[in-house]
Amino acid sequence: MARLIRTEKEVEGRFETVWIVVEEDPLEQWPAGPRDVVGRPAARKDAAERVRGEARFTADIRLPGMLHTAVLRSPHAHARANKIDLAPALALPGVRGALGPGEVMGFEAEAGYAGAPVAAVAADTFGQAHAALAAIAVEWEQLEAVLDPEEAVERKLFAADPVHYERGDFERALAEADVVVEGTYRTSVVVHNSMETHQSVCEWVGDTLTVYTSTQYVWGVRDEVAEALAIPADKVRVVCEYMGGGFGSKNSAGEFTFAAAELARRTGRPVRCALTRREENTAAGNRNATIQKLTVGARSDGTIVALGGEYVLALGWGGWSTQTEGPLKMLYACDNVRTDRYAVKLNMPPMKAFRAPGFVEGTFGLECLIDELAVQLDIDPLELRRMNYAGSNDGTPFSSKNLMDCYELAEKHWERRHEVRARSDATWKRGVGMASQVWFGGGGPPSYAWVRVGSDGRAQVVTAMQDIGTGTRTAMAQIAAEELGLPLDRVEVSLGDTSRGPYATLSAGSSTTPSMGPAVRAAAADARRQIIEIAAQRHELEERVINVQHGLAISSDGNLAQPIEELLENVQILGKGARGPNPTGMSVLTFGVQVAEVAVDVETGEVRVERVAAVHDVGRIINTLGAQSQVEGGVIQGIGHTLSEVRLLDPETGRTLTTSLDAYRMPTIADVPEIVCEFVDKPDEHLTNLGSKGLGEPPIIPIAAAIANAIRDATGADVHELPISREEMLRALEAAQRKEPRGAPAAV
């Protein structure tokens, strides 16, 4: 029976209360530990086609008569197109259509940043479309551009209401503290730079629009496109079977999709709109920069008594105010906390969610601050973290928290610091640092799945989710195979098409596995129940004596052991499953700790990361191989954020300077350290029929602070800014030399 419930829903740290319909969700969790299929390494179901270049990405979609789109973008950081003439462009060879400001969502006369879309041209070739842009005459009126976040705070140019949070009495606790440490930390803008740029291909057949798009959320694109074009949502079909990376930047449809859809309507042809790499670096979203003024007060025994933070989020022309203070509020037991957050709107490319938005930035500041406190107190950083372990989330109990287990697993890595430091020489100083992590990742309803078991004894999971490269297709197959008692190679997953399965969640916020997994298991259990019912009737047995295992219907007395393809003959079974609610009154969070080993060249400021141990607590692990890949990928992306990646703007014009992949420096294989990955792997007993949380984001959260803290261990220098360029490293080394020597480690 359908059941209507009111529940809290969280995505990327943003909460809302929603009514949802769920089916009964009575399944007991599987016992902890590896099972037949779940909790074991599995090669990806779709690995071969991706490796062999057969997987068809949006970039590979070629439809007959398809047109290509080029987008005219503002050259100014803030300007208004008072007059725009598309006619000369429309007269050029190959040009089939054009649109200007106000004609489709996202194309505005007021351009809020250099790169803002203003007009678009569709032509037979991209070259023709691009050439036609030069023929569009625009009369620009330049407006005042604000590029300095601190100036924007003074002028109260807020993108969202400032957020104040307070518990206890921060001022009093700080006054009574034995030790106070303050620091200002800065993080820079970094760009997702997915290998497949943002793009869509739109095709109308009658009054129905098909959108092939590189997205993290096919259902979200469906609703947004329907709204933008003022058509019913069921007239929009969204397809994304393979996509080339998103990292948070592809959660919504984007103006390129609206342009393709509208130009396809006007021209009667399929239309493709794909961002170039340079546009990707200019107008496809980024992690916003932050300025964090942090304070911690502690007693000399190590008890943290006060934590305070003032955060400035430099958002750009769009984006949202992330909970950057979240780690400071949540990671440690502290009765007196005060935070203020100011998100300012600047004339810069818009912010979009980027892998643990806010918490990556906030954890850098907090975990550096805590390490600086450890030095002041002369307490071992691991011990200090244990002493201030949070037992609840501001009074709300955790559904599960095994961070203490993480610390225990991390001990052997932390112990290496003596040996690592001893390998320092006159130039290269070596050290070890750690940082902890808290984040969401519990997923939630609604999400639905179907499981079809055919007379061939094979199962197909059908759900309109998407696999953005995280391996969720494989995880879903493993869950269904486990529940159905089938080997993994007899389960396929059909996904990536809103017309080919029920509603499924977005692939963001580390939510896909915890949201979809329980729905898939419920659907598989429904199918399994039906197989047992059929076997009972066919063989005149009681249902309770029948089990399905290794592809066989078997009776407990051993007399029946029938392959299910033989049992089912001409029958097709359809199981249905829905995601149940999250536990009420509980905080569902992921935790972890990372230990980094670095070498710093004190003469040049070069920093090398030599080893990272990542220990995470995300509930039950479904695919141990895929999980390891997720952790490695997050750590590597985080190393890029920490050491080499930065989006630079011309401070005069506001134009992006780092528009190519030689200017915007992402890690290569030569930059990768040894990465050791461990999991606590304890199911969260309060969370769904699976006990699994998400893993996409946790690994990128603590790495920057772990590296910065390792640098401190190696050199005594406090780096306060990301990326830790050679300039920042040399500045920190110089500052360290100037200050009083303190009772802490430093070089050999």
Next chain:
Amino acid sequence: MTEVRLTVNGEEHVLDAPIGASLASILRERIGLTGTKIACNEGHCGACTVQIDGTPTLSCITLAHSVRGEVTTIEGLRDHPLVAAFVRADAVQCGFCTPGQVVSAAALVAANPDPTVEEIRHSMAGNICRCGTYPRIEEAILHWRD
């Protein structure tokens, strides 16, 4: 339009294309071999890597008309043992860079069947993977014949 003659994966193709067309665009748009990906289109990321007479080459910045040797794309390497090695090692996440990774790796192991970790890192440093599958790629190449 000027005639361009290409031998791709052992097949000869004769077609007309404007001078200035990149090898990548001809492979993808004219011959239909979309396994070769274009991710930056300016020679910085390696996703478009093909082999010309066995040498890894960035097809997005190679003029189609200038190609003299035999072109091998990922479609010509689908049965290479590296493919299975990449699958086993989980050396693929989103998979957009992966065909280019395999083409580069195939050139490496052809020249040097037992590369060291350092040699792998040197040879593969031109192929960017934003998902960060590098440790898995290293493992796949180290064990490509297993």
